[in-house]
Amino acid sequence: MTVIPDDWRLIEPKMSNFDGSIDDGLEEALKEPGTYSEHAAWDHHGKVWWDAEEGVFKEEVWQYKVPVAVLSAPTLQELRETVNEEYGWA
Secondary structure, eight states, X not given: XXXXXTTOEEOSOOEETTXXXXXXXXXXXXXXXXXXXXXXXXXXXXXXXXXXXXXXXXXXXEETTXXXXXXXXXXXXXXXXXXXXXXXXX
């Protein structure tokens, strides 16, 4: 079961492990209430959003079509690094 509500909108800017990119404007776009984006990687997939109450970005990490963890960090760069340290850089 996902922690992202069904009525949230998936936005296009994304994070990717393919080229280590975080799309320009993603941090600001995620601060729009009710939005989330994706973190694409070989060994995992993530749903990323801004938690305004805690003031951090969060990522719901999935492996093999199953949610396995929710990690958080103050910036998207730190979040990507934290998730990749745990679940792989590929």
